[in-house]
Structure formats: C-alpha cells, structure tokens
Amino acid sequence: MPFFLSPIANDQIFDSAGDPLVGGQVETYLAGSSTPAATYTSDTGLVQNGNPIILNALGYAPNAVWLSSGVAYKIIIKNADGAVLRTIDNVAGINDASVSQSQWVQSGLTPTYISATSFSLVGDQTAIFQVGRRLETLNTSGLIYSTIDTSTFAAGVTTITLVNDSGTLDSGLTQVSYGLLSADNSSFPFALLGPANTIALSDDGTTNAAHYLTFADGTAGQENLKTDTAKLAYNPSTGDLTGQAQVGDVKYTARNTAPAGWLKANGAAVSRTTYAALFAAIGTTYGSGNGSTTFNLPDLRGEFIRGWDDARGADPGRVFGSFQSGDIQSHAHGITNMRVAGSGVSSGVNIAPYEAAGGTVVTTTSGGTETRPRNVALLAVIKY
Incomplete structure (x- = not known):
C-alpha cells in the first residue's frame, strides 16, 4: 500500500498568540467519525506515529506524518490541556487521487x-x-x-x-x-445568489423551502438572461412555481390534447373538489355547473380573445369573463352615380343619386357566413 504525506501536522503549529504549540496534541480519526486512524513516520508505512501525536518544544511533530492511500482522515488539534483548537475533516494525503473530494469543507x-x-x-x-x-x-x-x-x-x-x-x-x-463553491464569484456560468435567489433541493430531489432564482447578467460570450424582477419561486404547499404557468392561466397549444396539468377550455363542468385550486381561482365566472359539486371552464372553442375593458371605456359595461356575439359597427354606403334598367327607363341610362321617398336600393350580397381575419386553429387550455 502506498502512503502519502499529510498536508496537516508536517509544518510548525502555533497557538492563538503566535507561539509554538508546545505539548500540543494531534489526534487522527477516520473522516466523519471517532474511530482512531493510524498515521506513519515514513512512506514505507512500517512505523506508526503515536495517536495523539505530541508536538515538541518548537510546535513540530517529532516525526513526519504520512497517511494511508485511499483513506480520508479527520484531524483534531488540541492544546497541551486537551482543549480542541481546530478540527479538519476529510483530509487526504498530498497527491492521493484515490480519495474523492467531499463537496463539504x-x-x-x-x-x-x-x-x-x-x-x-x-x-x-x-x-x-x-x-x-x-x-x-x-x-x-x-x-x-x-x-x-x-x-x-x-x-x-x-x-x-x-x-x-x-x-x-x-x-x-x-x-x-x-x-466547496463560494456564493461570491462562483465558478458556475451564472451566479446563484443567496436564499432569496436560490432553489435548494433536498436529497430526495424535492424542494422543501420557498426559495427564489434570479439569473445574473451573462458575461461576454454568454446569453444575457438577466431579469431583475422575474423570479422563479416554488411554493411547496401549493406546488406553484412562479414564473411558470399559474392556476387559471390560459394558453394555446399546437397539440390537439391538453398537456399534463391543463384542461381543455371547452366549457365543461368539472369537479369543484378534484380541481379545487382552479375553482378557487375562477369560481363560477364561466358557469356554476350543477350548482353544488361542479363548475364550468371557460369555453374558448372557436372564439377570439378580447382584453377586458376594466373601466377603460373602449368596450363599456362589459362584465369580466362574459361572452359577446359577433357584430358589425353601424355604417352607411353612399351612392354617387348608377346605371339602371327597368320599366319606363331606358337601358343603361345614368341617373343622379337615388332620392325618391320610400325607395330602396338593394345591393348584391357577397362573402361567407361570418366576418373574420386570417387565423390558425389551436387548442385553448387552462391550468389547474
């Protein structure tokens, strides 16, 4: 078995006053435990050091301190009276690549x-x-x-x-x-800063505290993801992740089925219990279902969305969530000249604009069954 020089206890050790730690004690254990672990006086591993190692009048160990290959140590330094001055855990021999580095220092x-x-x-x-x-x-x-x-x-x-x-x-x-990684000047490409800016995951991969994530400015050569006010915040009691879709949000999807966590916005009556969070968010705005155990989803099939007027006056009197039928704004068509043919009128005679009392001019109809802009049909869904 190879042995490697210890990074601890081979140099002079001082007390808090800067004087050699005369009579100081260096105890060695297996990392993270109270199980004594042997050290050796040379790289041959033939002679063990004492445990504890007693420092001499100059604050040095009496012999070199070598550690076993593949073994992580805990080293405790005490004064001559046995008071603990320092504990260093997960210590491996210098250049001992067989010991993995812990993420905790x-x-x-x-x-x-x-x-x-x-x-x-x-x-x-x-x-x-x-x-x-x-x-x-x-x-x-x-x-x-x-x-x-x-x-x-x-x-x-x-x-x-x-x-x-x-x-x-x-x-x-x-x-x-x-x-191991500092919060300042992190080696991560984007700094994850503090409890107000960090998503902390427990060992089972779930978040157990409401933390936040803010992206810092990208440096040269990196995409700038900065947004000072946009944060991702996880609420473990509700499962909500702020910055992503919230309960009651509506979106359109290019798939013809609702994705997980979403329902088709098709006016269906759904359970107030099963979809309690959605019911708390929208209530009976789009229908009360059976009046007791269900409520209705908004029905957005074949509909265009119009922003709620909210007292602006562009769509006065409009109730939030209400349906509005198609309409054409009132208007008139002027006639400047026309050619007519009929009884008592020579074919193709030009006449002035029609002014006879009680008369009606009927134009030829054209077009389809509705008025609409160009469009693409997508599926509207609502987050529950």
Missing part, C-alpha cells in the same frame, strides 16, 4: 448554538461564511442542510442566520461545514 471552528436558525463563531468569519453559501451542520438530530441568510461580525463574534432546507438546528450543534 470542514470549517474546524466550534459553533455556538443560538436558535433553530442561527449560531455564532468566534472571530470575523464573514469572508468564508458568505450570504448565500450552503452549510452542513451536525446536530443531535443529525445533519441539517441550510443556506446562509445573514452573516454579520460584531464584538469579536460572527453571527450567522440560516434558511434550513428541512429540520432545525438544536443545542447539540457541534460541527459546521461549508459548501
């Missing part, structure tokens, strides 16, 4: 529980614990995944508030890890 800091959605850390940690960064915390109840909502430093302490995906922090909070 162990902070090594000791969190102080404040509430179900907040904790504090000693010192100014705002550079790492940025608004929008993802966190993994270890609590009595287990691992909780969250997004940083606020991160403020005052009086020597950084206070962090969170939006939890599910569950809450508790007084058993002992460990906090941050996401």
